[in-house]
Amino acid sequence: MEKIGSRTVYEGPVADVRIDEFRYEDGETSERQVVEHPGAVAMVAHDDLHVWLVRQPREPVGADALLEIPAGKLDVQGEPPLECAQRELAEEIGKSAGEWRELKRFYVSPGLTSEEMTIFLATDLADAEGEPDPGERIEVVPWPLSELDGAIEACEDAKSLVGLLMLSELLR
């Protein structure tokens, strides 16, 4: 498969849209719509007692308050995901972590968008200074680690489910 053409058809505040043209090995060609995204990170941050979650409005799905693991978009395409994760952990839950480990990289919806998500395990937590982005409405939720199954039940987004299910396997 080879990309033989690409044109931007919409430029948006969060993501642009391209129409790309591909040629396959058998010579056939097709056009695909691609929602461009710089990539994102999410953090499974826990200590002995809690896994640290957030609640925030998610306008695209009409939700006043979705329970999620902390996460953020890369500031620029090519920003190292670990640096972004460290910044976002401080901004979203006011914590730093002494231990970082990459748990998994994956595409959130590979038929629709280039968005790639990197999930980190963040442990050895300490309080940190962090300023939330203006306009973000984030409530910090220390969720009891002993009730991890309840968090998996309550979460409704892909990255939180992948992160918490992997944590559940690790803690087993």
Next chain:
Amino acid sequence: MEKIGSRTVYEGPVADVRIDEFRYEDGETSERQVVEHPGAVAMVAHDDLHVWLVRQPREPVGADALLEIPAGKLDVQGEPPLECAQRELAEEIGKSAGEWRELKRFYVSPGLTSEEMTIFLATDLADAEGEPDPGERIEVVPWPLSELDGAIEACEDAKSLVGLLMLSELLR
């Protein structure tokens, strides 16, 4: 949070883009970009020996062949997810299932798109007639159930990870 305005800014072959305006409880307002999506389904289909996966090109992420659980987009907004799952299971892997169970509903990227994914567990499998959509390049991959951890390792997309991690918990 209340939606007080909405305009379509791009109409695409897979997904349109809207700019919606919201008013929050404190009176502030903001505009959000929303990638519209009718929703999708994915199927964790297994028998005693195999979990049934597929390999297909995913142009938006530049992948020649991504290993995934079978999945498909709702044909129209409001199509019952179970009907879509039954159709897609036949089309993608040529199977029907005697037992269906909804495992989880979630948003793939709730800061970007309205896409909601419903994952089903499909068991009691039998051969079925199904015609792949023209233009789909799908290879059916019967993956040994005894090597489920390897599938979780090899998969790189959100729905497959959520589905296979939940299967792993169920089989434990």
